Amino acid sequence: MIDLKNKVAIITGGTRGIGLEIVRTFYENNAKVILFGSRKETVEKAIETLKKEGKDVDGYYPNLNNYEEIEKVIKEINDKYGHIDILVNNAGISANSKIEDTTSADFTKIMDLNVNAMFNTSKAVVPYMKKNNGGVILNTSSMVSIYGQPSGVGYPASKFAVNGLTKSLARELAPFNIRVNAVAPGIIKTDMVSSLPKEVIEPLIKTIPIGRIGEPKDIANAFLFLASDMASYITGVVLQVDGAARN
Ligand code: NAD
Numbered sequence: 001m002i003d004l005k006n007k008v009a010i011i012t013g014g015t016r017g018i019g020l021e022i023v024r025t026f027y028e029n030n031a032k033v034i035l036f037g038s039r040k041e042t043v044e045k046a047i048e049t050l051k052k053e054g055k056d057v058d059g060y061y062p063n064l065n066n067y068e069e070i071e072k073v074i075k076e077i078n079d080k081y082g083h084i085d086i087l088v089n090n091a092g093i094s095a096n097s098k099i100e101d102t103t104s105a106d107f108t109k110i111m112d113l114n115v116n117a118m119f120n121t122s123k124a125v126v127p128y129m130k131k132n133n134g135g136v137i138l139n140t141s142s143m144v145s146i147y148g149q150p151s152g153v154g155y156p157a158s159k160f161a162v163n164g165l166t167k168s169l170a171r172e173l174a175p176f177n178i179r180v181n182a183v184a185p186g187i188i189k190t191d192m193v194s195s196l197p198k199e200v201i202e203p204l205i206k207t208i209p210i211g212r213i214g215e216p217k218d219i220a221n222a223f224l225f226l227a228s229d230m231a232s233y234i235t236g237v238v239l240q241v242d243g244a245a246r247n
Helices: 017-028 040-052 067-081 104-131 154-176 198-206 216-227
Strands: 008-011 032-036 058-060 086-089 135-140 178-185 238-241
Touching (some): 008 067, 017 040, 017 086, 017 216, 040 058, 058 067, 067 104, 086 216, 104 154, 154 238, 216 238
Parallel strands (some): 008 086, 032 058, 086 135, 135 178
């Protein structure tokens, strides 16, 4: 029922984890997919992995904190494909240290990628989406954007900002048929979680009412729904996909 045929989708942080699964899922549902990563090597590796799966995607590695560079890459993509329909702002980093051990530079680094970069890519695609009479911007938030987190304060603070950006841009851009939503994942089995020892994983699972850690596919499917026309009247929401975890 969901078909992203003729849709051009850009996914930041698309080289691994949740982002790579969004790339796969959008591709499997017929979108033309362009992934962004932080480095040439990781972008090439992801493209190679996908090629082995029979998936042909394009990739770029712009500095997400350099607006001029982003504007140039977005123009290049629009010139190449004719339109940009979907932007998924997924790149993000987290933190765990206590406030006394967090420097102001650590705090700024998180805000730069998780919030400022999201502003840059969104600002750069909006003129093209307006010209195209619509589009979809989706952001990766986190369950910590609802409950906070007892460490690494920059991370939850950045994700609260992601929700603010999502809800505000949704209201600003709705008249232009541009929908803006976020997905707030719980604990998801990406590399970091998979490498945790059994003694850490088992108590963690006990805190999740649905009884398991989330798979990247659980999150990618939520993004797919929100990117599709099935969600045509949904904008400004932060969709919690966390098995009812309340950590
Ligand atoms: P990951 O570390 O596996 O992937 C992060 C992605 O971001 C990579 O593709 C990487 O290339 C990109 N990235 C990192 N630094 C970058 C930079 N400076 N410039 C450009 N790109 C950069 O992480 P993940 O777990 O897949 O997380 C993806 C998103 O999901 C993040 O926004 C994260 O906050 C969010 N999230 C993850 C979980 C979880 O349990 N894994 C839970 C809630 C929210």
